[in-house]
């Protein structure tokens with residue numbers, strides 16, 4: 001089968017690989033129908049993710065059809081259409097019993113990291129019974145690809161950790177796919193203000209269409225001053241950091257109101273300053289989280305009921321044989337206006 005393989009910093013290739021096999025009784029092998037590329041895959045390609053060794057098949061998102069299952073898999077059978085979670089969970093270890101699947105002792109974020117991932121014709125899914133989800137009959141499978149990672153990430157790490165509440169004020173710093181996912185899911189709670197902050201005029205325009213009440217372009221104004229103006233000088237109750245660089249974390253510290261929450265979502269590769277000399281007396285909360293995907297079943301229902309439309313995030317479509325081109329387009333998002341790219345089986 002064909003697979004997109006990480007070959008070391010800056011290097012990747014489509015290679016011919018053997019079909020994945022059942023190794024443990026809890027495994028399933030899934031034939032991929034649609035997958036996508038994540039910002040995290042670009043981090044790996046930069047050499048930022050030490051756990052991912054050269055030779056690894058990338059990808060941790062997608063939908064597919066179960067090809068075969070191990071003896072212990074009771075929840076799925078060959079032919080079932082499934083959503084693959086970016087987080088694998090055994091369901092029985094101490095962390096899983098606490099609902100912290102991201103820290104599962106034999107799972108967590110392993111797909112496309114420490115085991116071969118979904119940017120291939122077939123993938124082996126460990127702990128299949130507790131890491132796959134049945135796709136309802138007639139569902140828009142392309143939209144559901146957004147539920148593997150970005151929607152639960154934006155929702156759990158941004159909206160839930162950020163304690164977005166009715167009538168509250170929210171700023172999302174970073175209008176990439178995960179920031180947009182936070183924007184879509186924050187609207188479950190009817191905040192009074194939902195401000196999107198970015199440097200890219202095209203993404204900000206999209207954010208407006210997706211429900212942002214205000215947009216702030218840091219290229220055209222001082223974003224901190226503008227957010228303060230929009231909130232009667234107070235700042236926001238929730239500042240969601242959805243980029244992962246020191247300057248955006250700093251922006252969040254400057255725009256959070258007294259009593260507010262900074263919810264970090266971004267993947268930080270270098271240290272960032274924390275200005276406790278300003279914040280010590282402001283009753284703020286700072287949260288961090290790796291997505292647990294505990295909200296995936298709930299999000300599936302909201303998508304089925306058309307309460308949110310994650311397909312809005314899909315900007316480009318490719319076939320598996322064009323995956324190198326898909327990476328080009330995704331990596332040059334500022335020029336190509338890409339948000340999420342779908343890669344479909346040939």
Ligand SMILES: [Zn+2]
Nearest residue numbers: 038039040149
């Ligand atoms: Zn991801």
Ligand SMILES: [Zn+2]
Nearest residue numbers: 090093096104
């Ligand atoms: Zn576990």
